[in-house]
Amino acid sequence: MAPPRQVFVAIIGVGGVGKAFLGQLSQLAQRMSQNPSQPMYISLILLASSKKLLLSPNYHHLNLSTCASDLQSSTTTPMSPAEIAQYLEKAPEKTILIDNTSNQDIADAYPTFLAKGINVVTPNKKAFSSSLALWKEIFSAASNGTGSGGWVFHESSCGAGLPVISTLKELVETGDEVTRIEGVFSGTMSFLFNSFMPVGGGGGQFSAEVKKAKELGYTEPDPRDDLNGLDVARKLTILARMVGLDVESATSFPVQSLIPKELESCSSGDEFLEKLPQFDGQMDKTKEEAAKEGKVVRFVGSIDVAKKGVKVGLEKFDASHPIAALKGSDNIISFYTKRYGDNPLIIQGAGAGGEVTAMGVTGDLIKVLRLLHVQARRMSVVGRTD
Amino acid sequence: MAPPRQVFVAIIGVGGVGKAFLGQLSQLAQRMSQNPSQPMYISLILLASSKKLLLSPNYHHLNLSTCASDLQSSTTTPMSPAEIAQYLEKAPEKTILIDNTSNQDIADAYPTFLAKGINVVTPNKKAFSSSLALWKEIFSAASNGTGSGGWVFHESSCGAGLPVISTLKELVETGDEVTRIEGVFSGTMSFLFNSFMPVGGGGGQFSAEVKKAKELGYTEPDPRDDLNGLDVARKLTILARMVGLDVESATSFPVQSLIPKELESCSSGDEFLEKLPQFDGQMDKTKEEAAKEGKVVRFVGSIDVAKKGVKVGLEKFDASHPIAALKGSDNIISFYTKRYGDNPLIIQGAGAGGEVTAMGVTGDLIKVLRLLHVQARRMSVVGRTD
Numbered sequence: 001m002a003p004p005r006q007v008f009v010a011i012i013g014v015g016g017v018g019k020a021f022l023g024q025l026s027q028l029a030q031r032m033s034q035n036p037s038q039p040m041y042i043s044l045i046l047l048a049s050s051k052k053l054l055l056s057p058n059y060h061h062l063n064l065s066t067c068a069s070d071l072q073s074s075t076t077t078p079m080s081p082a083e084i085a086q087y088l089e090k091a092p093e094k095t096i097l098i099d100n101t102s103n104q105d106i107a108d109a110y111p112t113f114l115a116k117g118i119n120v121v122t123p124n125k126k127a128f129s130s131s132l133a134l135w136k137e138i139f140s141a142a143s144n145g146t147g148s149g150g151w152v153f154h155e156s157s158c159g160a161g162l163p164v165i166s167t168l169k170e171l172v173e174t175g176d177e178v179t180r181i182e183g184v185f186s187g188t189m190s191f192l193f194n195s196f197m198p199v200g201g202g203g204g205q206f207s208a209e210v211k212k213a214k215e216l217g218y219t220e221p222d223p224r225d226d227l228n229g230l231d232v233a234r235k236l237t238i239l240a241r242m243v244g245l246d247v248e249s250a251t252s253f254p255v256q257s258l259i260p261k262e263l264e265s266c267s268s269g270d271e272f273l274e275k276l277p278q279f280d281g282q283m284d285k286t287k288e289e290a291a292k293e294g295k296v297v298r299f300v301g302s303i304d305v306a307k308k309g310v311k312v313g314l315e316k317f318d319a320s321h322p323i324a325a326l327k328g329s330d331n332i333i334s335f336y337t338k339r340y341g342d343n344p345l346i347i348q349g350a351g352a353g354g355e356v357t358a359m360g361v362t363g364d365l366i367k368v369l370r371l372l373h374v375q376a377r378r379m380s381v382v383g384r385t386d
Numbered sequence: 387m388a389p390p391r392q393v394f395v396a397i398i399g400v401g402g403v404g405k406a407f408l409g410q411l412s413q414l415a416q417r418m419s420q421n422p423s424q425p426m427y428i429s430l431i432l433l434a435s436s437k438k439l440l441l442s443p444n445y446h447h448l449n450l451s452t453c454a455s456d457l458q459s460s461t462t463t464p465m466s467p468a469e470i471a472q473y474l475e476k477a478p479e480k481t482i483l484i485d486n487t488s489n490q491d492i493a494d495a496y497p498t499f500l501a502k503g504i505n506v507v508t509p510n511k512k513a514f515s516s517s518l519a520l521w522k523e524i525f526s527a528a529s530n531g532t533g534s535g536g537w538v539f540h541e542s543s544c545g546a547g548l549p550v551i552s553t554l555k556e557l558v559e560t561g562d563e564v565t566r567i568e569g570v571f572s573g574t575m576s577f578l579f580n581s582f583m584p585v586g587g588g589g590g591q592f593s594a595e596v597k598k599a600k601e602l603g604y605t606e607p608d609p610r611d612d613l614n615g616l617d618v619a620r621k622l623t624i625l626a627r628m629v630g631l632d633v634e635s636a637t638s639f640p641v642q643s644l645i646p647k648e649l650e651s652c653s654s655g656d657e658f659l660e661k662l663p664q665f666d667g668q669m670d671k672t673k674e675e676a677a678k679e680g681k682v683v684r685f686v687g688s689i690d691v692a693k694k695g696v697k698v699g700l701e702k703f704d705a706s707h708p709i710a711a712l713k714g715s716d717n718i719i720s721f722y723t724k725r726y727g728d729n730p731l732i733i734q735g736a737g738a739g740g741e742v743t744a745m746g747v748t749g750d751l752i753k754v755l756r757l758l759h760v761q762a763r764r765m766s767v768v769g770r771t772d
Contacts, residue, residue: 027561035532146421162731163549163556170549174748175413325711330729339741343716345548349731356725362560374760
C-alpha cells in the first residue's frame with residue numbers, strides 16, 4: 001500500500017457553480033479522509049474570484065470550511081493566469097486547477113497550465129468553443145489529447161452534470177460512427193418554449209414568458225445573453241469538434257437569435273424587456289404556423305456529421321417527439337449513431353443549476369484523482385520493489 | 387515520452403457480444419498503433435469459448451483478425467478459471483481479462499483474478515448479481531473498490547452500452563443522494579409491451595407478441611428466460627447494491643414472473659409457446675384494467691432507496707409518461723436524486739444487442755488502458771529522472 005499522498009487544488013471562481021463546488025469538495029475531502037483505501041488527500045492552496053485572492057504561499061492547505069469567507073476578507077493582490085501557472089508549477093506535488101469561471105483569459109491560459117503538467121477541470125465553455133486554434137493547443141498539450149502534459153476534463157461545459165461529454169467521447173473512442181446530434185441545450189430556452197407553447201395548447205405571450213423566466217432566475221441578468229443563441233452555439237461547437245468537425249468558432253455557422261433587430265441596441269436588459277412585447281406578433285405567427293401542422297416550436301441545436309452542418313434555432317416537432325415532451329428547464333440530447341440505429345441514445349435532465357453543474361466538475365475531479373492515485377501508487381511500488 | 391508498452395488481453399466468450407467485441411478490439415488496436423501519443427499496444431494472448439481454447443504459451447500475441455477461426459480449429463485442452471488466472475499472473479506485463487460470457491464459474495473467480503492484479507472488464511451480470519458475498523469479495527479485492535488489486539469495470543452489465551453504471555457511480559461518488567431508480571431494463575420486455583399495448587390503442591394477443599419477439603431474435607432461445615423477470619432482477623440487484631443497499635441476491639425481493647404457473651414445467655420453449663395462448667385472458671384483463679384508467683402496462687423495475695425496496699413487475703403508466711412513450715426494444719432508466727429534484731436524470735436507448743453491448747466493454751477496456759498507461763508512463767519517468 002502506498003503512503004498517503006497530497007494533491008494540490010487551486011480554484012478560480014466563487015459564483016453559483018463555484019460555491020456549490022466548494023460544498024461538494026468539502027464533502028469529498030471528508031469522505032476521502034475516512035477511506036483507508038484512498039491514500040491521497042486534497043489540499044486547497046489557492047482560491048480566487050475575479051477581484052480577490054486567497055493564497056497559501058508555502059503550499060500549506062487552506063481551511064476548506066472557512067475559505068469562502070476568508071477570501072472575502074483577503075487583501076492579497078490578485079494574480080494573472082500566468083502567475084498562477086508559475087505558482088502551481090513550483091508546487092511539491094501534483095496540482096489540479098479548477099476553473100469555475102466563464103472567463104476567456106483563464107481559458108486562453110489552459111495550454112500553458114497543461115504544458116506545465118497542471119491538470120485542468122472546468123465547466124468553462126469558452127476554452128472549448130472559442131477559436132479552433134485554442135482547442136487544438138489545449139488537446140495537443142493534454143494527456144487525454146495527443147500531448148503528455150496535464151489531464152483536462154470538461155463534462156459540465158455542455159449539459160451541466162449530465163453525462164453528455166463523457167458519453168460522446170466513449171461513442172467516438174470505441175469506434176461508433178456518430179451521424180447526428182440533436183437536442184435542447186439550454187435550460188432557459190427549454191423553460192421558455194415549454195411555457196410559451198406547451199404540448200396540448202395554451203401558453204402565454206413570448207415576452208411575458210421571458211419576463212417570468214427572468215423573475216424565476218432562469219435567465220442571465222440580461223436575458224439577451226440567452227436569447228442570442230450563443231450559449232447553445234458554444235455547446236454545439238464543443239460537440240461538433242469532438243466528432244471531428246473543424247468548427248472555426250461558435251459564430252461560424254447559422255445561429256438564430258431571438259432578439260428582434262430593433263432591440264439589439266437597447267442599453268439595458270430592463271429596457272429590452274420593456275420593449276419586447278411590441279414584437280410578440282412575430283412569435284405568435286411562428287406558434288400559429290406550427291399549431292396548424294399539429295406541431296410545437298422548440299429552440300434546438302443540431303449537428304449533421306456527414307454534411308458537416310451545425311445549426312441553432314427554432315424548429316417544429318410533433319407532439320409525440322421526445323423534444324416536445326420535455327418538462328421545466330430540462331435539457332435533452334439525442335445521439336444518432338451507426339450502432340444505435342434508428343432509435344438514438346438519449347440523455348435527459350437538468351442542464352443548468354449550481355449543484356448539478358458543480359457535480360460534473362466534482363465527477364471530473366474524481367477522474368483526475370484516480371489517474372493521479374495510480375501514478376502515486378505506481379511510484380511507490382517502483383521505489384520499494386522495482 | 388515513455389517507450390511503447392505491451393498490455394496483455396485474454397478474452398473468454400465468442401457469442402454475439404464476444405464476436406462484436408473482437409471486431410471492435412481489432413479496430414481499437416489499429417487506431418492505437420496509428421496514434422504516436424499512445425505508447426501502448428494490445429496483445430491478445432488467450433481466446434476461449436466454453437469448449438475451445440486458443441493460447442499463446444509464451445505470451446506472444448495471437449493474430450486478432452484470424453483468432454476467431456483459429457479458435458474453432460484449435461485442439462488445445464480448455465483451462466479452468468483458476469488455470470487461466472495462474473497463466474495471466476505469470477505474464478511479463480499487465481493483463482486484462484475480458485469475460486464476454488454469462489458464466490457463473492468465471493464470475494466466481496473474479497476475486498482471484500483481481501487479487502492477482504489482473505484487471506477485469508465484463509458485461510457478465512452474474513458476477514455482480516449473485517450472492518452479496520461475491521460482490522463484497524470482488525470490491526474488496528479491486529482497486530476501484532477498497533482493495534489494491536486489478537481494476538474491475540462492468541458498464542454493460544446493465545443497459546448494455548448505455549452509460550447507466552458510470553452515471554450512477556458518478557452520482558454516488560460526487561455525493562448526490564439517489565432517492566429512486568425506475569425504468570425498463572429489458573429490451574425483450576420493452577419490445578413485448580410496446581407491441582402488446584402501444585400508446586393510442588391496438589396491439590396483438592400477448593402470446594402472439596411473444597412468438598413474434600422470438601422470431602425476430604429479441605428473446606432468449608427459451609422465452610421463459612426473459613419472461614421470468616430474472617434478467618431484470620439481476621440488473622436491479624446491481625444498481626441497488628451500488629447505492630448501498632445490501633441486496634442478498636436477485637431473488638431476495640419481489641419479482642413478478644410472466645410465466646403462468648401451469649407452464650413452468652413445460653419441457654421446452656416450443657411447448658411453452660404452443661400452450662401460452664391458453665393464458666392470454668389473464669394478460670387481456672390486465673390490459674383492459676389499465677386502458678380503463680387511460681394508462682398502459684409496462685414491465686419495469688424500481689428501487690426505493692429510503693424504503694430499501696426493490697421490485698420488478700408490471701405497472702401502469704400514463705400515456706404521457708416517458709416509460710409509456712418508449713419505442714422498439716429501447717431501455718429507459720430514470721435516476722431521481724436530491725440534486726436533480728422532481729425531474730429525473732434519464733438515460734434512454736438500445737439496451738441489448740451485440741454491438742452496443744460490446745461497446746460498453748470496449749469503453750471499459752479503454753478506461754483500464756488509460757489507467758495502465760499512466761502507470762507505464764509514471765514508471766518510465768521514475769526510471770529516467772527521479
